[in-house]
Amino acid sequence: MNAKRMDQTVETKLIVNGAAVMRRIPARQHLIDFLREELGLTGSHVGCEHGVCGACTVRVDGKIVRGCLMLAVQADGKRIDTIEGLSDSGEIAALQEAFHRRNALQCGFCTPGMLMAAQDIVANHPGATREQIRGHLSGNYCRCTGYHAIVDAVESVLNAKISKPV
Amino acid sequence: MKAPPFAYIKARTLAEVLQLLATHGDGARLLAGGQSLLATLNLRLSSPEVLIDITRVPGLSGIKVADGKISIGALTTHAEVERSPEIAQALPMLSLAAPHIAHVAIRNVGTFGGSIALADPAAEWPACCVALGAEFVIAGKIGSRRVKARDFFQGLYTTDLKPTEVLTAIEIPIPAREYRGTFLELARRRGDFAIVGVAAMAKNTRGTLSDVRLAYLGVGQMPMLAQKAMAAVEGKRLSADVVASAAQALAADLDPSGDIYSAPATKLHLARVLTGRALAALNA
Numbered sequence: 001m002n003a004k005r006m007d008q009t010v011e012t013k014l015i016v017n018g019a020a021v022m023r024r025i026p027a028r029q030h031l032i033d034f035l036r037e038e039l040g041l042t043g044s045h046v047g048c049e050h051g052v053c054g055a056c057t058v059r060v061d062g063k064i065v066r067g068c069l070m071l072a073v074q075a076d077g078k079r080i081d082t083i084e085g086l087s088d089s090g091e092i093a094a095l096q097e098a099f100h101r102r103n104a105l106q107c108g109f110c111t112p113g114m115l116m117a118a119q120d121i122v123a124n125h126p127g128a129t130r131e132q133i134r135g136h137l138s139g140n141y142c143r144c145t146g147y148h149a150i151v152d153a154v155e156s157v158l159n160a161k162i163s164k165p166v
Numbered sequence: 167m168k169a170p171p172f173a174y175i176k177a178r179t180l181a182e183v184l185q186l187l188a189t190h191g192d193g194a195r196l197l198a199g200g201q202s203l204l205a206t207l208n209l210r211l212s213s214p215e216v217l218i219d220i221t222r223v224p225g226l227s228g229i230k231v232a233d234g235k236i237s238i239g240a241l242t243t244h245a246e247v248e249r250s251p252e253i254a255q256a257l258p259m260l261s262l263a264a265p266h267i268a269h270v271a272i273r274n275v276g277t278f279g280g281s282i283a284l285a286d287p288a289a290e291w292p293a294c295c296v297a298l299g300a301e302f303v304i305a306g307k308i309g310s311r312r313v314k315a316r317d318f319f320q321g322l323y324t325t326d327l328k329p330t331e332v333l334t335a336i337e338i339p340i341p342a343r344e345y346r347g348t349f350l351e352l353a354r355r356r357g358d359f360a361i362v363g364v365a366a367m368a369k370n371t372r373g374t375l376s377d378v379r380l381a382y383l384g385v386g387q388m389p390m391l392a393q394k395a396m397a398a399v400e401g402k403r404l405s406a407d408v409v410a411s412a413a414q415a416l417a418a419d420l421d422p423s424g425d426i427y428s429a430p431a432t433k434l435h436l437a438r439v440l441t442g443r444a445l446a447a448l449n450a
Contacts, residue, residue, distance in 0.1 A: 006173045007174075008171050008172065028169040028172060028207075050208050054271065063245075065272075065275050066201070069201050069204040069205060117270070134356075136270055138269055138356040138357045139357055
């Protein structure tokens with residue numbers, strides 16, 4: 001085994017919120033620490049760091065994932081979208097407005113991850129029932145709201161989409 | 167917490183993976199979806215010298231139907247199984263089980279083969295594979311071999327897989343038309359580890375159940391095939407008496423340990439409740 005192959009850092013190229021990024025990354029660093037500490041994208045939060053709380057939810061190649069359960073080096077060649085990207089592009093404007101209007105957050109720690117998961121419902125399951133919304137958000141913990149207002153907010157966005165003529 | 171330091175190698179071929187395993191032995195861990203491995207690394211329950219990322223190895227992913235079997239590549243994600251029309255048609259038990267696996271963001275990354283190789287006693291796929299009579303295809307330096315699911319699981323997180331081998335595919339015979347299958351699970355919250363679950367199937371010949379299989383999760387060190395409860399139903403038409411005798415027999419099949427939420431008696435009771443529901447579904 002040559003020494004180079006056993007490196008604990010790895011040259012990694014990825015696309016973050018549309019911009020190409022190239023860095024030598026320690027293999028042990030998970031994606032969320034890389035995004036937060038190397039790229040300054042602190043919108044995604046680090047909660048439990050073992051896949052339970054959902055605060056670190058980001059999108060990789062269009063699919064929501066746990067940022068604490070993926071190494072940054074595994075994202076080589078992949079497209080990453082964070083809450084900053086979704087917010088700046090306007091993709092989640094309706095959800096942000098609904099969360100604000102319905103008081104669907106208090107301390108805000110879970111909100112970025114919650115919005116990532118909620119947008120996955122809006123984009124991929126526009127006909128979801130309240131029960132299905134709850135199921136889809138079951139991997140995102142909120143310790144403030146009791147979830148009811150969050151489900152209300154997501155449901156109101158889905159309803160608005162359905163009633164709006166396309 | 168943060169993972170301890172380790173080296174990382176992105177393998178390009180299965181031959182390279184096998185070579186790396188031979189070189190590094192117990193110091194190496196295979197990284198597939200990583201949805202359990204990275205949690206254990208972050209919690210420092212595990213400290214491998216090197217992670218061998220197998221996700222770019224060609225030929226280990228996807229669902230194929232051929233020769234009366236469905237072959238699921240080891241790297242196929244839970245979400246891909248959940249959405250597969252071929253699976254829904256031929257193996258509805260798997261489509262029913264998939265939504266119980268953790269949460270969407272984890273199902274998008276975690277793999278079928280990873281779940282089998284880890285052999286968590288509360289996991290859904292191992293119990294389904296035992297009930298369905300699956301065979302696992304395992305690659306090693308001297309070629310590949312096949313092991314039946316019922317022989318593969320040997321204890322708590324313990325399988326027939328050797329440290330130098332790689333699970334490459336899961337092959338499941340497609341049951342004949344008269345077969346019914348179902349999957350039921352109880353958990354405190356959606357996506358939590360199962361308190362108890364059951365993967366059930368049987369041949370339903372105008373109301374008579376045969377070739378009955380009841381495999382339980384969350385109530386033992388590994389997926390538990392309830393031989394005595396199965397025998398209580400075998401060849402019978404379903405009735406309240408038959409369900410009661412199966413529930414009675416279950417005490418001889420299962421000896422669950424309690425956990426912080428559920429006492430052993432609670433788990434056995436809930437396993438009996440699920441058995442009644444599962445048999446009703448097979449009878450429908």
